[in-house]
Amino acid sequence: MTYFQKFKANISDIELPEKFTFPFYYQPHQLATIATSELQEYLENQTDFEHNFGLTEEENELPIGKMFGVLVVKNQQNEIGYLAAFSGKLADKSLPIKFVPPVFNMRTEGSFYIKGEKEIDQINAELSLLKKDKNYLKLKKTFFKLSKEIEEDLTQERKKLKLQKKDRKSRKTNGQATLNEVDFNNLNKELVQESFNDQFYYKELVEYYEDKIAKKRSELTLFEDKIAALKKDRREKSNYLQQTLFSKYAFLNQEKELRSLLDIFNNPAIKPPAGSGECSAPKLLQHAFLNDYTPICMAEFWWGISPNSAIRKHKNFYPACQGRCKPILAHMLEGIKMDENLLLENLAEKQTLEIIYEDDVLLVVNKPTEFLSVPGKDISDSVYTRIKEKYPDATGPLIVHRLDMSTSGILLLTKTKEANKVLQSQFINRTVKKRYVALLDGNLTEESGKIKLPLRVDLDDRPKQLVDFVHGKNAETDWKIIKRENGKTKVHFYPITGRTHQLRVHAAHINGLNTPIVGDDLYGNKENRLHLHAEFIEFSHPTTHKRMSFTVAPDF
Structure with missing residues (x-):
């Protein structure tokens, strides 16, 4: 064929x-x-x-x-x-x-995979019957109820032991102060005997309860051992099936x-x-x-x-x-x-990094698109390396926050460790105000809104991000339309959190705006550039504490 x-x-x-x-x-x-x-x-x-x-x-x-x-x-x-x-x-x-x-084709009639699946299905059916067995369920309920009652009773007995010990200590102290030597010695012998009696009673009670619960545990264990054995058998068959399957997949x-x-x-x-x-x-x-x-x-x-x-x-x-x-x-x-x-192409090589503000502790730069914030795995040229070369005596970590490689706009850097710590604290406490401009590839029907979609990295396809309500980190974005034109929508994004690719995913995802950013080569369609720009930022200066703000318009 x-x-x-x-x-x-x-x-x-x-x-x-x-x-x-x-x-x-x-x-x-x-x-x-x-x-x-x-x-x-x-x-x-x-x-x-x-x-x-x-x-x-x-x-x-x-x-x-x-x-x-x-x-x-x-x-x-x-x-x-x-x-x-x-x-x-x-x-x-x-x-x-x-x-x-x-x-x-693992599903060829009579194949080892079909046979293995049937064996695993049979084990699953047996497990299901065991777990639903009325005697098993009754034993579990009785055992856990009895265990709880015993633990509660023993807890009360331990409390009584502590109180009785405290009482003996008090009586001994009073006896030392009021009794003669003979009477005090008699009292002391009496207290020691009481302590022994209390400990002996508690030990006997524990042994009684252990014997009582052991009988129920042995009955329950018969079921649980069967369940454990079936699970082990299922695991071994599943592993063998998987390994055999891996060996069958062979590529030319x-x-x-x-x-x-x-x-x-x-x-x-x-x-x-x-x-x-x-x-x-x-x-x-x-x-x-x-x-x-x-x-x-x-x-x-x-x-x-x-x-x-x-x-x-x-x-x-x-x-x-x-x-x-x-x-x-x-x-x-x-x-x-x-x-x-x-x-692997360094698109930033021929680009210049514009410094829009500088003082003794702070730098504000306008990062071009396709320019790394920090060195990457294959490309070392970045905002960090350029600034480090320009200011070799800077004592701080320099980078306070990051922008995606494809995102252009305002980026803050610091020259001192102290300034970096202060600004990072502002980002963590969300007192920094940020605004992005994005051009979306389609028309939005609403005028504004909030997107809440938790994100995590796609482990099978890095660096892409996934929406994951179980394992994802909280991610929130406010947005507002600027204008609609020629089948495109220009919007303002106000990120509440700062997750990787947050704005790109929130724009493109079916439960977000369902409209990718123009030029998004990961979540939409590639064009001359990603039309996402960090346009505005406001923060408190790390030493003067005065509020500062900067605006840089996008080139789209």
Whole structure:
């Protein structure tokens, strides 16, 4: 069966790219764009499979958007065509012939995975019955009730022991002051005997209760040992299933070198992330190498409703993910000439850093877009390094707060440790007033509002952020419209907190403004720049304590 699809459009005049697409940051080549358009036309009209992408209100199934990909290839007859794939699985678990097959089909009838799943399901069913067993539930209730009663009684007895000890001490003190030596010695013997009697009674009581509760505990243990044994069996079967699955997922490169997930991630302490190998990019390249196709360019796009945590816009192009795909694609694309990694390009190199205010302890600068606040992993040029070079005798940490690399605008720095501490305290206590200007890629219907969406880093795709109401940190933003024009909306953002990518995520997320900032290459569409600018700041001077404010208008 061939999955090689010929272009419907005439592509004879389009020049082939000299290098393959760098999958983690790219602008799709014209051929990939055309292939994407043809695949999207198919998705809009297909009847080959059933999956609720959340694009209509009629379907009852849970809506789930999905990543699709196209890989433009040259076959052995030198024909140019493309392959198509989707990430994960479709709701109906079908494998439509429009799309290349998975690297490993774990759900083949009679496969070890299906068999293993059934065994685990059986264990889960047994566990469920045990946990619902009436005798077990009654024993648990009786045991915990008895344990509580015993602890309460023993607590009261310990309190009585303390009071009796205090009473004996008082009687002994009084006896020393009022009794003769013989009577005092008799009293002392009496007090020692009372202490012994009290301790003996408490010890006997503890032993009685331990014996009483031991009988209930042994009955309960019979159930809990069975439950623990089943859980252990389930864990071992699940681990074996997972490890076997990892070994079955094996990926080719252009030299036909095969490496499994276990070889690729090559760290016994870290399991490959869930879903590794199920993304569209590895599927596409695997099929190309299996059939001796030459990869030319590729693109991946989102189809359907956005998930609740991440930001995905219908039909937008997206790079391959860092956590799951980067190690796999590093092997699969080994030896293939790719476009340059633009993320490593120092765009700040030819830019100047404008100082808009300076005194003995303070600096206020206007940071250009695509200029790091502090040195990065691959690029050292930054506001920090420039200022450190200009002021080598500055004693403070210099940086008080940060702006994203792509965000332009006002940034505060200090020359002394003391000034830095004072200004940082103002940021922590939220006495610093900030205002940002952003141009959003769409029309907002409301005039103002507040966004409260907690954020955390996407561990599988750094540096992107996710909305997470369980593990995320509180993030709040007030906003107000400045004007609407040409299908765009200019707004003021007033961040209450200062989380990474806060304004970008709050603008783009489906439960925020659902309208990305123009030029946002992480959460929207790439343009000449990210249209986000730190326009205004107000704070108290760290030594004079006078309120100061600065305004720098954006260039958009």
